[in-house]
Amino acid sequence: MRALTWQGTKDVRVETVPDPQILNPRDAIIEVTSTAICGSDLHIYDGVIPGMRAGDILGHEFMGRVVDAGRGSSLRKGQRVVVPFTISCGTCFFCASGFHSACDNSNPVETQDATETMFGHAMSGIFGYSHLTGGYAGGQAEYVRVPFSDVGPIPVPDDLPDDQVLFLSDILPTGWMAAENCDIRPGDTIAVWGCGPVGLFAVQSALLMGAGQVIAIDHHPNRLELAASLGAKPVNYRESHVAEALMEMTGGIGPDAVIDAVGMESHGLAPDRLMDRAKQAVGIGVDGIHALRAAIHACRKGGRVSVPGVHGGFADTFPTGAVMQKGLTLRSGQTHVQRYMPSLLHRIAEGEIDTTFLISHRLPLEEAARGYEGFRDEQDRWTKVVLKTPAADWSG
Template structure:
């Protein structure tokens, strides 16, 4: 089959690789019909996530049609399913508490030592996202093996298009959980750093949850325009000092809740960002956390901080004093996708949530390297890229 493989920093290629096979009785094999490039995939593309090996198949946002099942799979051949990016067993301590992204059984023991050393505990399994998370082949491919297929996949009703439901795999529930973690109350002012796909869904979710005002922070005009169309007020951080603007817009109080949808690769020309980026490039530091630092400084006293943006290593110049002295509440984590899929699928079906507005490009799988390059370097115009393995090049 054809699949997108990682070969180093800014080097992804569509190669011919062996077809996946059933390994465990709970497995299923999907023929992938749609798969998307996620902002988190850019961390792999930029070479800042450890544990990648040359030839790894990447991609964790995908859906497709079931073509083969193990004897203990609950899926049936021919069903269309969306697959959560988190791989969860459904029966461990954490899965029983619906903390699916903390599953204790989905990351093979051989891959656990490094993440235990980094984080104190082994990470759960994720599709296409390094050997820290199990080394599972991802879904930017013609076919993919889905472990624990009786727990994760969401069966899609006939009549719903791929574009309507594909983002149930990651970014829609991630944006929803980001807003939920912000513990939004009726009338709140919420500030969101980053108007990429997760940030845009966090904006949409926050408004649905009762926020009176959402203030979106980014630098790209098209992304800011998408946020504005959702109902957000916007700040262009290239044109305005964000902390001053937020204080002015909130009457000197600060936002009630803040959401960092940027993560470990904050860009821009703030002094701390420049130093972080230098350290990333020389391998000295892992994370560029300007957005998180700014969010902690901006949120009002007693406010809430939600961090859906991915962080993978260590951060210095961290305003721990602001976190403590202001009495802030922080929630973060990889998304517990399975917790939200039923409700979000219902909201999509009823027309309450639009998932297609941010798609800017649909490409054949063979053009995935072009999609990655543009999604990384032309973020104003390439807001979301969907890859179609069955599509032929123009």
């Protein structure tokens, strides 16, 4: 089969690789029809995610049709399914508690030690996201093996095109959980740093949850226009002093809750960001947390901080004092996708949520490398890239 493989920093190639096989009775084999490039894939592309090996198959946002299933799978051949990016066993303490992205059993024992050392506990398995998360082959391929297929994939009706449901695999539930972690009350003001895919879905979700106003912060004009089209009030950080603008827009109180949808590679020329980059260059620091610092400083006293943006290492000058002195609540985590998929699928089917506005480019899988380059280097124009395999129906 054909699949996109990682070969090094900014070096990804579509190659011919062996077809996946059933290895466990709970496995299923999916023929991929649509798969997307995620913002967190760019962390791999930029070389900041450890544990990658040459030849690893990338991609964790995908869907397709079942072509084979083990005897322990709940899926049947021919079913059309969306697959969550997190791999979850469904039976451990965390899965049973609804914390599917904290699964204790999906990351093989031989790859758990590194993350247990880094974070205190081992991470769960994730498709196409380094050997720290199990080394599972990803979905930017013609076929993929799906472990624990009786727990993860959700069947979708044939009358909903791929483009409407593909983002159930990751970014739509991630944006929803980001908003949910804000504990939104009617009339609240929510400020969102970053109008990438997750940030835009967080904007959409916060408004659906009853926020009085959502303020979207970015510098890309097209992305800010997309946020405004959803109902947000845009703030361009290159044209405005964000902290002052937020105080003015909230009557001098500050946002009730803030969302860092940027993560560890925040950009800009702020002094703290330049210092982060200098430390990264000499191997002292890992995460660039300018957006998170700004969000914490802007949040009102007693407010809530939600962090869906990917952070993977350590950071200097974290504003611990602001968190404590203002009495802030901070919530984060990989998304518990399985928890949200059924209700979000229902909202899509009922027309309450549209996700297709986000897609700027549809490319064949063979052009995946061009998709990565465009998505990274032209972020204002390339808002979301969907890759289609030969099995895809391009009409969606």
